[in-house]
Amino acid sequence: MTKGRPDILDRFRRDADLTRGELWLRYFELGGMSTALQLEAFLYGALRPSTHDHDVIAHALNERFTELGGNHPVPYLEDGSGN
């Protein structure tokens, strides 16, 4: 399940000043398994990412926000507690 509206990741992507292609490359670097087309579908809300995929996308965005001098504004779904 994805918390909130499905297009929230795309809003963060725009705030992070990343194109969809750049985000996919960062997602892929971090171990993402979905194709660029699937990622676009996640961003548009046409497909719902798994918890793992959501968190990889979130971390790719958060690392970008860190590069821009910010913190980690994109919430994760998995907190490491096994919940």
Added chain:
Amino acid sequence: MATVVPEMSASPWPVTAVPADDDVVDGTLRLVVALARATVSGADGVSVSLRRHGKLSTVAATDQTILDMDATQYETGEGPCIDASVKGRWFHTSSLVTESRWPAFTPRAQALGIKAILSSPLHAWRQPVGALNIYARSASAFSSDARQLAATFAAEASVILTDAGVDVSDQARSDQFQEALQVRQTIAQAQGVIMEREGVAAENPYTVLRIYSQQSGRSLLSRAHEVADSSRRPQSRLGPGHQQDPHPRD
């Protein structure tokens, strides 16, 4: 062939588009040029240079003098436009009178009445592909606010160029993908180490690694390097909660 665009008095903001071909890209860049001319304080002329088929050319310029300025840089092979397009960072000269970096270009620029230049790089897929060039007939024309605004226009134009896949060579794309694969491999190795040492389930090592990264304030790749390296060291320990970091990088 470059297109000269008329000056604008309005100050719309900002420009974002997802173009599909050169015509749309060029049209959008002409708009960026017009907006930069209208809104960047001190700007007397603006152009966009873009590398296509391995060669820099001017896609849009506000007037003939600016076209000549760009052309002079292409001819001499030097100048802020060339450097920004190749090196991928901005170049600013507040007064050509004291400028020494481009000895062949500078006197010809002065002859055209230009005193200051600000060239901001344009990127596609993180590769420099061109420059947004802003020219002034007065020395010290560009304030820090003007430079920031120029950088914003360049960033917006870079989004357009990246979405359009503008002239990033197959080799550049291949290099970028190879780099991504290496990063991915390092992260996978680190996850393997975490699974083995901490006995976590197959889907969880990524989360463990990501939390390491968050808590340490370092990139996930940096932490992955540390974890992967630690597997080659006897008695190394993992995680931010441990007192000894086996491979401090800060």
